Amino acid sequence: MGKTLVIGAGGVSHAAVHKMAMNADIFTEITLASRTKSKCDDIAKSVKERTGVDIRTGQIDAMDVAATVALIKETGAELLVNLALPYQDLKLMDACLEAGCHYLDTANYEPEDEAKFEYSWQWAYQDKFKQAGLTAILGSGFDPGVTSVFAKWLKKHKLDTIRQIDILDANGGSNDQAFATNFNPEINLREVLQTAHHWEKGKWPATKAMTHKVAFDFPGIGERNMYLMYHEELESLVTHFPEIERARFWMTFGDAYIMHATVLENVGMTRIDPVMHDGKEIIPIQFLKTLLPDPGDLGEETTGKACIGDIVTGQAKDGSGEKTYYIYNICDHEECFREVGSQAVSYTTGIPAMIGAAQFFKGNWREPGVWNMEQLDPDGFMDMLNHHGLPWQVHELDGPVEF
Amino acid sequence: MGKTLVIGAGGVSHAAVHKMAMNADIFTEITLASRTKSKCDDIAKSVKERTGVDIRTGQIDAMDVAATVALIKETGAELLVNLALPYQDLKLMDACLEAGCHYLDTANYEPEDEAKFEYSWQWAYQDKFKQAGLTAILGSGFDPGVTSVFAKWLKKHKLDTIRQIDILDANGGSNDQAFATNFNPEINLREVLQTAHHWEKGKWPATKAMTHKVAFDFPGIGERNMYLMYHEELESLVTHFPEIERARFWMTFGDAYIMHATVLENVGMTRIDPVMHDGKEIIPIQFLKTLLPDPGDLGEETTGKACIGDIVTGQAKDGSGEKTYYIYNICDHEECFREVGSQAVSYTTGIPAMIGAAQFFKGNWREPGVWNMEQLDPDGFMDMLNHHGLPWQVHELDGPVEF
Numbered sequence: 083m084g085k086t087l088v089i090g091a092g093g094v095s096h097a098a099v100h101k102m103a104m105n106a107d108i109f110t111e112i113t114l115a116s117r118t119k120s121k122c123d124d125i126a127k128s129v130k131e132r133t134g135v136d137i138r139t140g141q142i143d144a145m146d147v148a149a150t151v152a153l154i155k156e157t158g159a160e161l162l163v164n165l166a167l168p169y170q171d172l173k174l175m176d177a178c179l180e181a182g183c184h185y186l187d188t189a190n191y192e193p194e195d196e197a198k199f200e201y202s203w204q205w206a207y208q209d210k211f212k213q214a215g216l217t218a219i220l221g222s223g224f225d226p227g228v229t230s231v232f233a234k235w236l237k238k239h240k241l242d243t244i245r246q247i248d249i250l251d252a253n254g255g256s257n258d259q260a261f262a263t264n265f266n267p268e269i270n271l272r273e274v275l276q277t278a279h280h281w282e283k284g285k286w287p288a289t290k291a292m293t294h295k296v297a298f299d300f301p302g303i304g305e306r307n308m309y310l311m312y313h314e315e316l317e318s319l320v321t322h323f324p325e326i327e328r329a330r331f332w333m334t335f336g337d338a339y340i341m342h343a344t345v346l347e348n349v350g351m352t353r354i355d356p357v358m359h360d361g362k363e364i365i366p367i368q369f370l371k372t373l374l375p376d377p378g379d380l381g382e383e384t385t386g387k388a389c390i391g392d393i394v395t396g397q398a399k400d401g402s403g404e405k406t407y408y409i410y411n412i413c414d415h416e417e418c419f420r421e422v423g424s425q426a427v428s429y430t431t432g433i434p435a436m437i438g439a440a441q442f443f444k445g446n447w448r449e450p451g452v453w454n455m456e457q458l459d460p461d462g463f464m465d466m467l468n469h470h471g472l473p474w475q476v477h478e479l480d481g482p483v484e485f
Numbered sequence: 486m487g488k489t490l491v492i493g494a495g496g497v498s499h500a501a502v503h504k505m506a507m508n509a510d511i512f513t514e515i516t517l518a519s520r521t522k523s524k525c526d527d528i529a530k531s532v533k534e535r536t537g538v539d540i541r542t543g544q545i546d547a548m549d550v551a552a553t554v555a556l557i558k559e560t561g562a563e564l565l566v567n568l569a570l571p572y573q574d575l576k577l578m579d580a581c582l583e584a585g586c587h588y589l590d591t592a593n594y595e596p597e598d599e600a601k602f603e604y605s606w607q608w609a610y611q612d613k614f615k616q617a618g619l620t621a622i623l624g625s626g627f628d629p630g631v632t633s634v635f636a637k638w639l640k641k642h643k644l645d646t647i648r649q650i651d652i653l654d655a656n657g658g659s660n661d662q663a664f665a666t667n668f669n670p671e672i673n674l675r676e677v678l679q680t681a682h683h684w685e686k687g688k689w690p691a692t693k694a695m696t697h698k699v700a701f702d703f704p705g706i707g708e709r710n711m712y713l714m715y716h717e718e719l720e721s722l723v724t725h726f727p728e729i730e731r732a733r734f735w736m737t738f739g740d741a742y743i744m745h746a747t748v749l750e751n752v753g754m755t756r757i758d759p760v761m762h763d764g765k766e767i768i769p770i771q772f773l774k775t776l777l778p779d780p781g782d783l784g785e786e787t788t789g790k791a792c793i794g795d796i797v798t799g800q801a802k803d804g805s806g807e808k809t810y811y812i813y814n815i816c817d818h819e820e821c822f823r824e825v826g827s828q829a830v831s832y833t834t835g836i837p838a839m840i841g842a843a844q845f846f847k848g849n850w851r852e853p854g855v856w857n858m859e860q861l862d863p864d865g866f867m868d869m870l871n872h873h874g875l876p877w878q879v880h881e882l883d884g885p886v887e888f
Binding site: 260261341345350357358 | 663664744745748749751752753754756760761762763765767769771772773775776777
């Protein structure tokens with residue numbers, strides 16, 4: 083149906099591009115570009131071997147708007163799928179506006195020198211995209227992404243209003259490493275060490291990072307400790323569903339992960355400001371990333387399952403009073419690796435990026451403007467999840483969560 | 486009595502130079518030089534304020550033999566006191582030989598690219614120093630240093646032979662830092678992460694670093710966990726007292742220290758090989774040192790006591806059979822800081838450096854050659870410990886240690 087330009091060649095891109103190639107009727111031409119062309123070539127080689135599909139590759143500095151505009155024009159891309167770093171979102175949106183290209187990403191913009199996630203910068207592009215007749219789809223990964231579509235689907239089919247929502251992200255996978263992050267260590271550690279804000283009656287109460295924990299029995303995984311933390315979809319959900327009284331995000335971490343993250347923070351290795359060392363400025367968290375294993379390399383040794391979903395309480399559409407639903411996906415690391423050569427954390431982000439892009443090409447999500455996932459019709463997306471490796475289940479619970 | 490050139494301006498040097506200035510009858514002229522002259526000037530300013538004594542300062546690259554030779558000649562120093570990094574020992578010994586200057590240090594040479602402590606490199610200078618009529622005194626700190634003098638004193642006054650020796654180093658001090666090493670973090674972590682060899686019946690059995698622990702009730706401190714580790718005086722003690730059947734070294738570490746050291750090792754931050762980062766080679770442990778607090782800056786906030794000593798078992802000189810003695814010093818961090826502006830870890834290394842140098846100037850330790858502390862007469866040194874801030878006690882125990 084259309085030509086796609088994917089920017090970024092990390093683990094998420096690996097999974098997304100393989101799935102796009104497996105849906106060649108929708109993604110008729112794929113170009114993959116990143117700062118390091120060899121990483122794109124590696125993905126292209128794997129795509130060719132697994133699917134027989136040829137994709138183009140190129141080199142791009144995503145911060146260079148003029149170069150990106152030229153690349154969009156050269157490829158004739160209708161949609162730019164941004165799987166690069168969150169720091170680069172705004173430059174890529176600028177390039178799309180200038181080149182007349184639609185836009186999709188999986189994580190919201192944050193400034194490089196401050197670990198601060200908020201939509202304000204991207205929402206400020208609303209008028210520009212509307213006026214240009216272009217669509218920008220924000221946060222089409224799993225969380226954010228599928229978690230917002232889950233909420234929207236419940237609100238469309240089960241609940242008139244949402245009183246409270248808890249998003250639960252469990253990675254029950256394990257590997258042979260003493261310490262490894264699930265995705266880009268720099269982005270991962272910036273996120274988990276943030277103050278854990280949640281939404282409660284119009285305010286954002288703050289909790290120290292990695293301190294508020296609850297044991298929860300996850301489907302397909304078993305009991306794990308999950309920790310309250312801030313996550314970007316909380317902001318968009320309470321904006322677009324203003325009736326929400328409480329919204330929280332939880333992620334599981336093992337004791338070893340907590341210990342490593344705490345020590346690394348204590349000694350200053352997670353600092354994002356430059357430190358003078360031997361006559362050169364070094365950003366500690368970036369040097370830590372250099373030392374840690376590349377999460378993309380751990381696919382082969384990762385076993386176990388991931389389970390991500392929403393527990394949502396609100397007034398039932400059928401007038402039967404307040405109801406609570408748990409809607410989730412269970413994803414197996416080894417199955418993901420067999421299918422596309424990625425572990426589940428890359429897979430669960432990359433596949434929704436492909437499905438979001440497919441919604442655009444199919445015409446379901448094409449209204450001009452800047453959109454979060456819970457603003458868009460969920461049905462086509464939910465249907466594709468079931469047929470492209472991320473099947474979901476929904477169960478009614480006895481009542482609201484007690485934690 | 487003589488002119489001294491001190492190389493190095495860290496915490497140990499701060500303590501040693503203050504104590505030298507307080508003994509101006511022995512140390513008639515003191516020059517302090519290091520790579521960073523401003524650090525020498527800071528020490529000189531403090532010495533002037535506390536003691537009224539003027540010391541000279543200078544800049545020196547301790548790896549530059551010619552420059553060191555020139556500085557020795559310019560100052561007319563009879564003794565070079567090496568309080569620089571262990572990597573620099575051999576270059577400074579070379580400079581002493583060339584300039585005709587005696588030598589004293591506190592820690593044995595190790596190559597920078599390998600965490601390996603052994604005396605072979607320095608012992609190889611034996612003939613050169615003898616032929617030049619120069620004295621080299623190795624390891625005149627607390628451990629090594631006082632711990633060897635303690636053993637020698639017991640062998641001179643109490644025991645004919647030493648069957649087994651355990652050296653116990655407890656730092657019961659605490660400060661406000663989440664993680665800080667007692668001395669130079671680079672040297673400290675290289676040492677504690679080494680495989681824990683000890684001497685047993687002619688062999689050096691190996692134990693994984695920081696795994697073999699024993700709880701011990703330290704005088705003046707209370708019960709602490711101490712860990713088996715390798716320490717350089719084990720090699721010289723079993724060489725010079727060949728009757729020793731078992732020699733072990735133990736150091737206390739809190740659970741938090743162990744946790745931090747383990748994590749830092751897990752993520753590669755204690756690596757001593759260069760890692761390419763952003764186009765430049767970075768040695769992780771050196772970058773870690775840049776991030777961690779300078780132990781020299783923690784004097785003011787450190788409270789508690791250190792206790793270091795030997796438990797020695799052997800045949801009594803009086804023919805009464807096997808006896809066990811515990812000989813130790815207790816040192817209070819706050820008292821040290823009040824006296825010389827250093828915490829106890831710098832103090833307990835710096836004061837024995839001054840006392841060893843004083844033994845040289847007094848003529849007690851002046852035989853040409855390269856000497857470890859247990860080869861020299863202990864009495865003058867032991868007497869000065871009692872009068873210069875490191876008083877010792879000796880107690881007979883009921884029997885050999887049971888751990």
